[in-house]
Amino acid sequence: MKYINTPLEGLIIFTPKQFVDERGFFMETFRQTDFDKVFEQRNLTAPQLVQENQSRSVKHVLRGLHYQQQFPQGKLVRVSHGCIFDIAVDLRQQSKTYGQWFAQELSADNGYQMWVPPGFAHGFYVLSNLADIIYKCSEYYQPNDEYTLAWNDSTLNIQWPLTKEAHPIVSEKDNPNLNPNIIKFGC
Numbered sequence: 112m113k114y115i116n117t118p119l120e121g122l123i124i125f126t127p128k129q130f131v132d133e134r135g136f137f138m139e140t141f142r143q144t145d146f147d148k149v150f151e152q153r154n155l156t157a158p159q160l161v162q163e164n165q166s167r168s169v170k171h172v173l174r175g176l177h178y179q180q181q182f183p184q185g186k187l188v189r190v191s192h193g194c195i196f197d198i199a200v201d202l203r204q205q206s207k208t209y210g211q212w213f214a215q216e217l218s219a220d221n222g223y224q225m226w227v228p229p230g231f232a233h234g235f236y237v238l239s240n241l242a243d244i245i246y247k248c249s250e251y252y253q254p255n256d257e258y259t260l261a262w263n264d265s266t267l268n269i270q271w272p273l274t275k276e277a278h279p280i281v282s283e284k285d286n287p288n289l290n291p292n293i294i295k296f297g298c
């Protein structure tokens with residue numbers, strides 16, 4: 112499976128080949144050896160992916176930015192229906208790109224997948240009427256270890272593709288006005 116490196120070390124975009132015919136298309140969405148290769152090239156061992164999640168969201172939903180601290184999760188994110196603006200923020204303190212973010216449109220049509228390495232916060236904004244997101248994780252969900260970084264943090268200054276008239280739909284946990292425990296970058 113082909114992939115593209117991004118400016119953030121370890122964050123990559125898989126670009127699976129779609130075999131299109133009159134029935135529709137076929138693609139492999141995960142191949143262990145290709146996943147392993149990415150890590151081997153960096154003299155690292157690929158993490159085991161131990162949990163898979165799916166969420167469905169309506170247009171203008173914004174989820175995130177989430178991360179676990181003691182048990183950081185790597186996430187391999189793809190979209191099986193619709194289109195999202197997917198975003199990862201580098202929170203690895205030793206990283207040259209600490210505090211930088213990278214965004215990629217993921218859609219059912221382009222089939223792209225974002226590998227968000229452990230140590231990043233992750234979130235997305237839904238661009239289509241409905242979006243189904245499926246992601247495999249390298250660590251189990253640990254609610255007591257989960258943190259939310261403010262999606263609108265002024266230091267991060269993420270350029271979300273928000274339309275003026277539509278406010279993002281966020282959970283109470285992800286709402287900086289409602290959740291007193293929300294994290295400000297750098298604090």
Ligand SMILES: Cc1cn([C@H]2C[C@H](O)[C@@H](COP(=O)(O)OP(=O)(O)O[C@H]3O[C@@H](C)C(=O)[C@@H](O)[C@H]3O)O2)c(=O)[nH]c1=O
Nearest residue numbers: 164166174175176177178186233234235251252282284
């Ligand atoms: C993430 C997660 C949630 N849940 C439960 C907790 C809660 O009752 C319900 C909804 O959880 P949340 O509101 O946290 O779901 P959501 O806001 O979709 O959380 C997700 O956001 C994206 C951006 C990510 O990167 C994911 O890792 C995850 O944090 O599902 C699980 O049982 N297992 C899980 O792995």
